[in-house]
Amino acid sequence: MLTKRQLLVLKEIIRLFTESGQPVGSKTLMEELPIHVSSATIRNDMAALEEQGLITKTHSSSGRVPSTRGYRYYLDNLVEPAAATPNEIAAIQQGFGGHFYKIDEIVAQSARILSNLTSYTAISLGPEVANIRLTGFRMVPLGNHQVMAILVTSNGNVENQLFTLPPEVDSGEVEKAIRIINDQLVGLPLGQVAQKLQADVPAVLFKYMTSPNGFLDIFGNVLQKAAAERFYVGGRLNLMDYVEDGDVGQIKRLLAMMEPEQGAINQLLNPAMVSDLQVRLGSELTPDALANLSVITAKYSVGEHGTGMIALIGPTQMPYSKMIGLLTTFREELAKRLTNYYTHFDQ
Amino acid sequence: MLTKRQLLVLKEIIRLFTESGQPVGSKTLMEELPIHVSSATIRNDMAALEEQGLITKTHSSSGRVPSTRGYRYYLDNLVEPAAATPNEIAAIQQGFGGHFYKIDEIVAQSARILSNLTSYTAISLGPEVANIRLTGFRMVPLGNHQVMAILVTSNGNVENQLFTLPPEVDSGEVEKAIRIINDQLVGLPLGQVAQKLQADVPAVLFKYMTSPNGFLDIFGNVLQKAAAERFYVGGRLNLMDYVEDGDVGQIKRLLAMMEPEQGAINQLLNPAMVSDLQVRLGSELTPDALANLSVITAKYSVGEHGTGMIALIGPTQMPYSKMIGLLTTFREELAKRLTNYYTHFDQ
DNA sequence: TTTTAGCACTGGCAAACAATGAGTGCTAAC
DNA sequence: GTTAGCACTCATTGTTTGCCAGTGCTAAAA
Numbered sequence: 001m002l003t004k005r006q007l008l009v010l011k012e013i014i015r016l017f018t019e020s021g022q023p024v025g026s027k028t029l030m031e032e033l034p035i036h037v038s039s040a041t042i043r044n045d046m047a048a049l050e051e052q053g054l055i056t057k058t059h060s061s062s063g064r065v066p067s068t069r070g071y072r073y074y075l076d077n078l079v080e081p082a083a084a085t086p087n088e089i090a091a092i093q094q095g096f097g098g099h100f101y102k103i104d105e106i107v108a109q110s111a112r113i114l115s116n117l118t119s120y121t122a123i124s125l126g127p128e129v130a131n132i133r134l135t136g137f138r139m140v141p142l143g144n145h146q147v148m149a150i151l152v153t154s155n156g157n158v159e160n161q162l163f164t165l166p167p168e169v170d171s172g173e174v175e176k177a178i179r180i181i182n183d184q185l186v187g188l189p190l191g192q193v194a195q196k197l198q199a200d201v202p203a204v205l206f207k208y209m210t211s212p213n214g215f216l217d218i219f220g221n222v223l224q225k226a227a228a229e230r231f232y233v234g235g236r237l238n239l240m241d242y243v244e245d246g247d248v249g250q251i252k253r254l255l256a257m258m259e260p261e262q263g264a265i266n267q268l269l270n271p272a273m274v275s276d277l278q279v280r281l282g283s284e285l286t287p288d289a290l291a292n293l294s295v296i297t298a299k300y301s302v303g304e305h306g307t308g309m310i311a312l313i314g315p316t317q318m319p320y321s322k323m324i325g326l327l328t329t330f331r332e333e334l335a336k337r338l339t340n341y342y343t344h345f346d347q
Numbered sequence: 348m349l350t351k352r353q354l355l356v357l358k359e360i361i362r363l364f365t366e367s368g369q370p371v372g373s374k375t376l377m378e379e380l381p382i383h384v385s386s387a388t389i390r391n392d393m394a395a396l397e398e399q400g401l402i403t404k405t406h407s408s409s410g411r412v413p414s415t416r417g418y419r420y421y422l423d424n425l426v427e428p429a430a431a432t433p434n435e436i437a438a439i440q441q442g443f444g445g446h447f448y449k450i451d452e453i454v455a456q457s458a459r460i461l462s463n464l465t466s467y468t469a470i471s472l473g474p475e476v477a478n479i480r481l482t483g484f485r486m487v488p489l490g491n492h493q494v495m496a497i498l499v500t501s502n503g504n505v506e507n508q509l510f511t512l513p514p515e516v517d518s519g520e521v522e523k524a525i526r527i528i529n530d531q532l533v534g535l536p537l538g539q540v541a542q543k544l545q546a547d548v549p550a551v552l553f554k555y556m557t558s559p560n561g562f563l564d565i566f567g568n569v570l571q572k573a574a575a576e577r578f579y580v581g582g583r584l585n586l587m588d589y590v591e592d593g594d595v596g597q598i599k600r601l602l603a604m605m606e607p608e609q610g611a612i613n614q615l616l617n618p619a620m621v622s623d624l625q626v627r628l629g630s631e632l633t634p635d636a637l638a639n640l641s642v643i644t645a646k647y648s649v650g651e652h653g654t655g656m657i658a659l660i661g662p663t664q665m666p667y668s669k670m671i672g673l674l675t676t677f678r679e680e681l682a683k684r685l686t687n688y689y690t691h692f693d694q
Numbered sequence: 695t696t697t698t699a700g701c702a703c704t705g706g707c708a709a710a711c712a713a714t715g716a717g718t719g720c721t722a723a724c
Numbered sequence: 725g726t727t728a729g730c731a732c733t734c735a736t737t738g739t740t741t742g743c744c745a746g747t748g749c750t751a752a753a754a
Binding site for chain 2: 102140146156162255
């Protein structure tokens with residue numbers, strides 16, 4: 001359908017447009033292309049590319065700009081990942097250099113490193129193992145009826161929440177309840193824990209406590225927190241730099257999207273929906289706040305400890321080859337760092 | 348210096364400019380003013396006001412706009428606070444309706460309520476008692492050498508942090524160290540705690556522990572967290588609506604300012620620097636990100652539990668009388684709610 | 695059949711210019 | 725002290741104009 005040279009022209013248009021942000025004309029292409037043909041020849045090729053819907057003009061006598069279809073074609077067939085530079089690798093390793101007390105800290109740091117490296121906005125999701133198990137539950141009285149509930153999960157995450165116990169609750173009873181929770185529920189996947197919490201547990205607790213409801217609420221609450229998908233965003237403010245020239249409305253919608261309460265990000269980065277390493281163009285996606293942006297997602301795997309995801313949000317005119325290469329390296333380093341964490345942690 | 352009518356004109360210019368955002372001309376004023384004089388008369392008055400530097404023109408034949416000095420004069424002499432409406436009061440009370448487990452939750456909620464009510468950006472600072480005391484320190488082992496350190500302060504705040512203990516540390520020793528901390532430091536103001544931590548405590552610990560340094564680091568770390576000034580921001584994104592028409596740079600600087608790592612907010616809301624209820628115009632303030640904005644700050648007092656602060660950041664053309672009235676009511680409600688919290692808490 | 699030179703054509707963009715109109719300052723009369 | 729009247733100013737809007745990058749097409753060359 002398309003000749004070799006036409007594909008070369010497409011690739012070059014994308015390269016030049018990415019660099020300059022300006023529509024690319026036939027004369028510029030003639031100077032930049034490795035092969036030597038006249039501008040008229042290139043114009044013919046461009047006409048063919050436009051016929052296929054891969055490039056468009058901004059007006060009847062302007063240079064050409066890659067269309068969404070053009071980018072899609074480029075990403076599916078033409079793009080060649082560029083390896084990360086030594087500097088970048090060093091920066092990644094340095095970013096992971098410190099000491100971390102939770103996996104979540106490492107994951108959060110990922111987003112920071114990645115956004116620093118790219119000047120785009122980065123989002124990271126922790127490694128999600130199919131069945132995280134409950135490994136412990138504590139309640140620590142702090143005086144004044146205040147109690148801190150602490151829940152530990154098999155992936156090493158710790159969740160805590162503060163509560164006030166009604167004065168009438170007997171502390172001996174609470175002790176017993178905690179023992180029951182630990183006996184009956186520890187070791188089970190969180191899903192099953194939640195389930196049992198509705199089914200068998202209340203009955204058992206009633207034997208030992210006069211009013212287990214408050215207690216169950218507390219436990220359920222922390223459990224929910226621990227089971228919630230969490231994501232971390234780095235370089236939030238970077239998106240101001242590449243959003244359609246000062247479109248405050250879009251910036252606002254994007255920033256709002258990144259609030260955890262909104263489900264937007266979890267939907268966008270649903271692991272079931274994206275493949276191993278994938279570029280999605282904003283114009284192909286549903287939330288129209290992403291128009292003229294694009295999202296690169298990459299999954300990373302930490303073996304038995306599950307797989308997670310990192311994402312980069314940037315302008316559609318992104319240097320894809322560079323970014324894809326960078327993400328490829330990055331996810332390896334991240335996986336290494338996490339594996340390292342788990343090794344020390346499991347020992 | 349200035350006649351009654353001239354002050355009326357100034358007030359009216361501010362009112363109309365606040366409403367419309369447009370420069371105000373003599374003809375408009377003639378129609379809006381309660382007194383009946385010709386536009387020429389008003390022009391004379393305007394000339395006098397301009398002479399005093401209270402109003403300016405945007406160009407030689409435009410209407411007038413209040414200058415910074417004009418606003419200052421208005422705020423110092425002319426403004427009449429407008430009482431909060433029943434709706435607003437109801438909204439505040441409803442916002443404080445839920446159950447809170449920490450004062451910080453109430454303070455954070457303050458910022459949310461206030462930004463919802465005003466569509467501006469609100470910032471809240473918790474009540475700061477001169478000497479918060481340490482009331483308890485716990486360390487909860489969670490398995491896998493993970494330990495959660497928990498610190499409780501006299502103002503009811505609880506701070507926690509996760510740590511990994513080196514395997515060689517003896518748990519019996521840690522127990523002892525915790526007992527020492529509780530014996531020696533509980534009851535003291537945080538400042539003194541920090542001081543003693545440097546001075547006497549290490550010597551005492553050395554008697555009971557082989558290597559107390561790690562332990563001291565942990566405690567110091569949580570202590571620092573507990574002593575840190577925290578502020579809460581509500582309606583961050585609102586500022587996109589009133590910043591100089593789509594000045595993305597300024598938006599970015601403002602949002603960056605609100606990151607806790609930056610000291611900017613703590614500097615802006617330094618209780619020592621502002622009076623009871625105060626309006627500061629952006630052009631009078633140092634961080635130039637605040638140009639063409641203004642900051643209203645109001646202190647609130649919870650008796651012996653200290654005083655805190657709430658602030659509103661909005662455009663210079665704010666309906667000041669309304670906002671001042673609203674803040675006055677709000678701080679009372681907030682103080683009530685906090686007093687209520689402490690009452691239940693102390694009992 | 696493919697490539698190239700040549701040329702007329704298109705549409706965005708910026709500069710130059712005019713018309714409009716809101717609002718002013720000033721003067722002289724009330 | 726107040727007002728009517730008037731000339732003046734300047735942002736804004738619309739129009740015209742020239743410029744130019746870049747195009748599509750045609751006919752000749754390879």
